[in-house]
Amino acid sequence: GEDVEQSLFLSVREGDSSVINCTYTDSSSTYLYWYKQEPGAGLQLLTYIFSNMDMKQDQRLTVLLNKKDKHLSLRIADTQTGDSAIYFCAERHAGNMLTFGGGTRLMVKP
Amino acid sequence: DGGITQSPKYLFRKEGQNVTLSCEQNLNHDAMYWYRQDPGQGLRLIYYSQIVNDFQKGDIAEGYSVSREKKESFPLTVTSAQKNPTAFYLCASSTPEDSNQPQHFGDGTRLSIL
Numbered sequence: 001g002e003d004v005e006q007s008l009f010l011s012v013r014e015g016d017s018s019v020i021n022c023t024y025t026d027s028s029s030t031y032l033y034w035y036k037q038e039p040g041a042g043l044q045l046l047t048y049i050f051s052n053m054d055m056k057q058d059q060r061l062t063v064l065l066n067k068k069d070k071h072l073s074l075r076i077a078d079t080q081t082g083d084s085a086i087y088f089c090a091e092r093h094a095g096n097m098l099t100f101g102g103g104t105r106l107m108v109k110p
Numbered sequence: 111d112g113g114i115t116q117s118p119k120y121l122f123r124k125e126g127q128n129v130t131l132s133c134e135q136n137l138n139h140d141a142m143y144w145y146r147q148d149p150g151q152g153l154r155l156i157y158y159s160q161i162v163n164d165f166q167k168g169d170i171a172e173g174y175s176v177s178r179e180k181k182e183s184f185p186l187t188v189t190s191a192q193k194n195p196t197a198f199y200l201c202a203s204s205t206p207e208d209s210n211q212p213q214h215f216g217d218g219t220r221l222s223i224l
Contacts, residue, residue, distance in 0.1 A: 008150070033212050042116075042200055042215035043153075088152060090212075095160065096141060096204045098213055100152040 004091055006101035013109050018076040020104045022089035025070060029091040032065065034074045037086045037103070046074070046087075076106075084108045112137045116201050116216035122224045123188065123195060131186045131219045133201035140205065142184035143213060146170060147198040156199075159184055188221060196222050 004024045012018045024032065030051050035043040049056045049063045049072070056063045062075040072089055086105050090098040114135045123129045133142065141160045145153040155168030159178040173192025178184055184203075188195045198220050202213040 004152075031212070035215075040218070040220070042114075042217045043202075045212050045214070048212060092212070096213065097155075097158070102150075102152040 004089060004099050004101040006087075006089060006104045008102070009105050009107070011107045011109065012079050014079060014081055016079055018074075018079045018083070018106055018108075020074045020076075020087050020089075020106065022072040022074075022101050023070055024072065024089070024091045024099075024101075026091055026093060026099070027067070027070065029093065031092040032063075032072050033090045033092065033098070034061075034063065035088045035090060035100075037088065039085075043088060079106075079108050081108045081110060114201060114203055114214055114216035116199075116219050118219060119217070121219055121221045123221060124224050126190045128187055128189050129195075129221065131188070131199055131201075131221070133184045133186065133216060134182055135184075135201075135203045135214075135216075136182065137203055137214065138181070139203035139214075140181070141203060142178070143202040143204075144168075144174070144176065144184070144186045145200045145202065147200060147218075153200060156186065 006022050033048040034046045036046050037043050047058050060077045064073045086103040088103045089101045117132045143158040144156040154170050156174050157176040159165035162181050175187045200218045201216045204213045205211045
């Protein structure tokens with residue numbers, strides 16, 4: 001079966017960088033996504049990376065992809081209290097089907 | 111604005127009762143999905159539909175049923191056969207698989223047992 005794994009929890013101080021890691025198993029995944037979920041809400045797409053890319057930067061967000069190790073990371077620069085949420089990585093399979101990690105809860109301390 | 115609307119936001123079910131969760135989208139997406147989220151866990155796929163009048167079981171379909179009579183609508187019924195229905199239910203939609211666009215999500219329905 002396919003498993004996407006993330007650490008459960010990350011705590012950082014406001015202004016520091018946050019790095020959320022994810023490992024996936026399907027080497028044929030075309031896209032990998034990062035979603036953000038605030039309490040009681042749905043999932044909001046943050047960013048995505050195509051499988052033939054190593055890095056993608058979008059304002060405060062940097063996504064790194066290591067295909068050899070099937071490792072994906074999301075770096076949030078200058079983390080703010082509004083970044084506190086659960087972050088999910090997801091790998092895309094044929095038919096636009098997604099497999100989600102269990103989510104990483106990011107807590108930002110003032 | 112285009113989007114996905116789930117209703118109600120909160121729903122309570124009595125023992126032995128079926129309840130239906132609504133999901134409507136005006137994004138003109140062909141595919142729609144239902145996920146279940148339990149506290150501290152990721153999303154698990156219940157059912158999905160790639161086109162009108164067709165749908166497939168996901169990983170945890172037992173105790174649930176769906177219909178897809180219109181492109182815009184994909185209601186989920188939680189039947190009395192689902193013995194542990196308390197969870198957060200998320201609906202999503204997407205364009206065909208040759209697009210780079212991801213799944214878009216509604217704001218969810220929280221179902222609890224009375």
